[in-house]
Amino acid sequence: MAMWIQAQQLQGEALHQMQALYGQHFPIEVRHYLAQWIESQVWDSVELDNPAEEAKAKRLLDNLVAELQRKAQLQGGEDGFLLKIKLGHYASQLKSTYDRCPLELVRCIKHILHSEQRLVQEATNATSGSGSQAMDSLSQRHQQINQAFEELRLATQETENELRKLQHSQEYFIIQYQENLRIQAQLSSLSSLPPAERTQRETTLQSKRATVEAWLTREASTLQKYRLDLSEQHQKTLGLLRKQQTLILDEELIQWKRRQQLAGNGGPHEGGLDVLQSWCEKLADLIWQNRQQIRRCEHLTQQLPLPGPMEEQLSKLNSDITDIISALVTSTFIIEKQPPQVLKTQTKFAATVRLLVGGKLNVHMNPPQVKAVIVSEQQAKALLKNESTHSFVLPGSESSGEILNNNCVMEYHQASGTLSAHFRNMSLKRIKRSDRRGAESVTEEKFTVLFESQFSVGGNELVFHVKTLSLPVVVIVHGSQDNNATATVLWDNAFAEPGRVPFVVPDKVLWPQLCEALDMKYKAEMHSGRGLSEDNLVFLAQKAFTSSSINPEEYRNMTISWAQFNRESLPGRNFTFWQWFDGVVELMKKHLKPHWNDGAILGFVNKQQAQDMLMSKPNGTFLLRFSDSEIGGITIAWVAENPNKPGERLVWNLLPYTTKDFSIRSLADRISDLNHLLFLYPDRPKDEVFAKYYTPPLSKAVDGYVKPQIKQVVPEFTTPNPEPSGGTPTFMDQTASPSVSHPNNFGVYQSMNDTMLDADGDFDLEDTMDVARHVEELLRRPMANQWSSQQS
Structure with missing residues (x-):
């Protein structure tokens, strides 16, 4: 199905070429609705030029038709009625077209799949050379898995045929054995006959008995050999099953879980779970078939005991295959949708658990109930240490908190074939914290949500106790803790190693590793491919390591600790460092995302760098950089003449804007207000960059009321534009740095004092005026009163 998802994203000529592959010979609707099934079959294993392969091709055709008919039957409702008829029609059409030449169907589908793969690869190569290599690797891995399934299917079919032969041979042996007993009984009854007749009959019966006993002796030896050969075949099949299960569970499923964990940091959304389920279901089906075969062998052995090691071998096979299916079931009880990793008490949250083999093993016939409890890191360690036991008694005999609505019954969704439990309204009522060590804060303490259940398969033949742990969660009680809790989660998601002891992470990592995690987070929040450039990362390294004298190449080999982070x-x-970076991310995400994606914000530039960049540019050139001294602040730096010293040029830095400021007036409008800002660095006219984000002019007065207008002004650089209506503009003042003398009255409002600046020309938070409250108070005053007060 992965190939079909990529094929649907083709554009232009590639899309037309892909569509041209389909028609009456193979409708595109069949490809769409059977995508997962089609891609899971081993079409390349069929030799098209070998007539002996026709039987294999015929099975593929019959299975394709059966899948289409099954899909048609699943459709319901008004919308599904027409689709049901259409899919049924396609099933009949394909059957009649290819029934006499099934190899042609295989040829057709192989051509389609190979062409799709080529088109997708070419499209991927156009954007990323490494991407096509990754897709080739993925395709090869999937092909390897599908080929192994075909090998397992053939091996299982072969042991099934051999088992039937053994059963028929044993049944005939028992019949002959009964015949031998009947002859023996006849011989015993000859004593009542006359001597002459008895001798004649005895000779005949003795000869017949000798023949039967000789056959029985030979046949017993043959049966023994059949049983041993069958046992060896099952041993080989079990080896193949273990190998395939290891590949799927210990590699593919682990990789899916890793992708799910990285998705918590903004990585690509974890996909491919439906493909994993199809593999796990095939495994379950093959394991169960082999287990039933082994049990039938045991039954045959009990029916007819023969000397030899068969009983021990079959007992060992039964034990081994039960262990295999147990590992499969317990490993495929997974969390499809993780609970939030920053979990606030008294707040509703959701999660979904899924059993990937539930539908195949008919677990839904007696739907199991799943329970969720929150446990500490120490309890999680103890649970995994005692993983072999079936006990779910928590260390300390209680959970680490109380979750409301923590029980849910697993439901089977026939259309998708999934068995899952959706916890929609859970809430963490309370949390019990452990004693913290040293400098560790509550936002560094990790918990996990434990999901557990119990169910049986095969008519209570096997009972499974299953459990799974969520990704680590950090519990907070107030939104102010979110920032630090997110840091703990990001570090854990980025640097956790597979199979770790809960929830051990390295205390130090290489700087490039952290760069990768920060870039992933930043891209996800910006919803674009424009992440952090090399220059951005050098700036962050200088901030994290508090040094600008290190050669940028040296950062690649430096390590950063959690304490530094x-x-x-x-x-x-x-x-x-993280609090500053997260403040930038929040500001950009809420207010400045379009400007970052347009390339209008340099951001990661310090004051000295900004000055060096701007001094070589014409007056009125400006850039946007993040504040060094304030969390979530961005400032405008521009080059202009010094009003107090004609002929001298200076770089000025406006007091940083924060989220509070942009909730009043947008960045684009603020830049529009400042007429002395002419070119966005290096030389782009500002209207060319920002005009599309300007707020349209206010409408005329309605019902006799004039709407006030908020604008900002830097007094030393102001040349007011006359308003179209001739009215007096209303300004919201901002102050520039370096400090200059301000007139007491300008426009309507007085300007802010220079004492608001810190040594770097940035805001001092403690002395900063609450701009929102100031504007709100001003807007409440009658305009006439304001004007009269100014005149006085």
Whole structure:
């Protein structure tokens, strides 16, 4: 199905070529609705030039038709009625077209799949050379798995045929054995006959008995050999099953879980679960078939005991295959949708668990109930340490908190063939914290949600106790803790190793590893492919390591510790590296995402770099950079003449804007207000970049009321534009740095004092005016009163 998903994303000529592959000979609707089934078959194993392969091709045709008919029967409702008829028609059409030449169907589908793969590869090569290599690798892995399934299917079919032969031979042996007993009984009854007749009959019966006993002796030896050969075949099949199960569970499923974990940091959404389920269901089906065969062998052995090691061998086979199916069932009880990793108490949250083999093993016939409890890191360690036991008694005999609505029954969805439990309204009522060590804070403490259940298969023949742990969660009680909790989660998701002891992560990682995690997070929040450039990452490295003198190449070999990331404050600041970075992400996500994606924001530039860049540009050139001294702040730096010293050029830095400011007036409108800003660095006219984001002019007065207008002004650089209506504009003042003297009255409002600036020309938070409240108070005053007060 992965190939079909990519094929649907083709565009232009490639899309037309893909569509041209289909027609009456093979409708595109069949490809769409049977995508997963079609891609899971081993079409390449059929030799088209070998007439002996026709039987294999015929099976594929029959299975294709059966899948179409099954899919048609699943359709319901008004919308599904026409689709049901259409799919049924396609099933009949394909059957009549290819019934006499099934190899042609295989040839057709192989051509379609190979052409689709070529088109997708060519499209991928156009954008990324490495992407096509990854897809080739994925395709090869899937082909390897599908070929192994075909090998297992043939091996299972072969042992099934051999088992039937053994059963027929044993049944005939028992008949002959009964015949031998009957002859013996006849011989015993000859004593009552006359001597002459008795001698004649005895000779005949003795001869017949000798013949039967000789046959029985030979046949017993043959049966023994049949049983041993069949046992060896089952041993080989079990070896193949283990190998295939290891590949699917220990590689493919683990990789899916890793992708799911990285998705928590903004990585690509984890896909491919339906393909994994189809593989796991095939495994379950083949394992169960082989287990039934072994049990039938045991039954035959009990019916007719023969000397030899068969009983021990069959007992060992039965034990081994039960272990295999047990491992499959317990490993495929997974969390499809993880609970939030930053979990706030008294807040509703959801999660979904799924059993990938539930439909195949008919678990839904007696739907199991799943329970969710929250456990600490220590309890999680103890649970995994005692994984072999069937006990779910938590260490300390209680969970680490109370989750409301924590029981849910698994439901079977026939259309998708999934067995899952959807927890929609869970809520963490309380949490019990452990004693913390050293500098560890509550936002560094990790918990996990344990999901557990119990169910039986095969008519209570096998009972399974299953459990699975969620990704680590950090429990908070207030939104102010979200920032630090997210840091803990990001570090864990990025650097956790498969099979770790819960929830061990390295204390130090290489700087490029952290760069990868930060870039992933940033791209996800911006919803675009424009992530962090090499220059951005060098800037972040200088901030994290508090040094600008290190050669950028040296950063590649440096390590950064958790303490440097989010425990120790940056020099001269009251916040950590992560807190600063997360503030930038939040600001960009809420207000500036389009401008970042347009390339209008340089952002990761310090004050000295901005000055060096701007001094070589014409007056009025500006750039946008993130504030060094404030969390979630962005400032405008521009080059202009010094009003106090004609002929001298300076770089000015506007007081940083924050989320609060942009909730009042957007960045584009603020830039539009400032007429002295002419070119976005390096030389783009500002209207060319920002005009599409300007707020349209206000409408005329309605019902006699004039709407007030908010604008910002930098007094030293203001040349007011006359309003179309002739009215007096209303300004919201912002102050520039370097400091200059301001007139007491400008426009309507007085400008802010320079004392609001810190040593770097940035905001001092403690002295900063609440701009939103200031504007709100101003807007409440009658305009006439304001004007009269200004005149006085």
